Amino acid sequence: MFQQTKQEAAPVPQHDQIKPRSRGRRMAIWASVTVVAMVALSGCELGAARDGFLPKGVTENAERVRTLWIGGWIALLVVGVLVWGLILWCVVAYRRRRDDNELPVQLRYNVPLEILYTILPIFMIAVFFFYTARDQTALLDTSKDPAVTVNVVGKQWSWDFNYVEGDVHEVGSQAIMTGQPGAEETIPTMxxxxxxxxxxxxxxxxxxxxxxxxxxxxxxxxxxxxxNKFQVVPTEEGTFKGKCAELCGAYHSQMLFNVKVVSRADFDAHLADLKSRGQTGLLGTDLNRDGSGLVPGEDKLLPEELRKKP
Structure with missing residues (x-):
């Protein structure tokens, strides 16, 4: 009876026959194709990308915010591309070779590299801080005399508007978002x-x-x-949506309002309409849930009717 004395070598799987060098090239090619595809697919949204995917601004301050936003993203993308490029380069350049059977040289530290990745992030944070602080100071500047002062009062879950110069007010009630016609009429409008x-x-x-x-x-x-206070100069007429951006309870999502930017004549007509409906005077702080007023020293920011009661 014949017995096999020499074990036949098992066939090598096809995927194991691929050389490490060709595998690295293939990986680099696929990475390049992926990047090109992402850029090509995003081309249909270049218009929105130019605005930082932000809604169209309708105030004088909007351009400052848009510039800061886009500048920040450009800086982050530059850093991201650099990091991703270095990662891919390391993957390809330092992959294991076919005849490499030893561990690479082990280093405990690299002083120039450690200085680099310590100083560079500190510098980046300092730059972001500078531009953010500069623009935040400008956005919150209230040193100029306003033509109109509106005391916006938030409450669960609606808004009251005190028009200080006109000495009239608007009382809002919670929006009834049923999806049915007429729901828009339940939203207060400033x-x-x-x-x-x-x-x-x-x-x-x-x-x-x-x-x-x-x-x-x-x-x-x-x-x-x-x-808290800030000022805006609306640059376009129209109706714009407003909402509460801080989770404030069960019906937070229904705490909505509209803003109508109109001509001065239409604005004065609206104040006259509020007065004709008997909505004169300004709503005071005695309507607060806890009955308290404002913190001492800051009540002077509001008109007499809104100051803290003695």
Whole structure:
């Protein structure tokens, strides 16, 4: 009986026959194709990308915010591409060779490299901090005299608007978002004159809210017992959506409002309409849930009717 005395070598799988060098090239090619495909597919959104995928700004401050946003992303993408490129280069350049059976030289430290990745991030953070602080100071500057002052009061889950110069107010009720016709009429609307500086004086009756009109590209928190302010100059007429941007309870998503930017004549007509409906005077802080007023020293930021009671 014949017995096999020499074991036949098992066939090598086809994927194991691929040389490491060709495998590295293939990986680099696929990485390049992926990057090119991503750039090509994003071409249909170049218009939105130019604006940083932000909504169209309708105030004088909007361009400052857009520039800071886009500049920050460009800097981050440059760093990202550099890091991704170095990673791919290391993967290809330092892959294991076919005849490489030893461990590479082990280094405990590299002083120049450690200095680089310590100093460079500190420098990047300092640059981001400088431009952010510069623009934040400009966006929150209230040194100019406004033509219109609106005390925006947040409450669960709606908004009140005190028009200080006109000595009238608008009381908002919670939006009824049923998806049925007429739901839009339940949303309170604030009127602003186009091309004129408006100062928002932000207060809250109960919990923390946040006043946000996306197309203003600016928002600010409303904190109980504290007064926050900022100014805008609307540059376009139209109706813009506003909402609360701070989770404030069960119906936070329905805490909506509209902003109508109109001509000065239409703005004055709206204030006259509020007066004719008997909505005169300004809503005071005695309507706050806890009955408290404003923090001492900051009540002077509001008109007499809104100051803290003795």
């Amino acid at each position: 009127y602003l004159p186009v091309g004129e500086r408006t100062e928002f004086v932000l207060t809250s009756r109960d919990v923390i809210h946040s006043f946000w009109v996306p197309q203003f590209l600016q928002k600010l928190d409303m904190i109980p017992g504290k007064v």
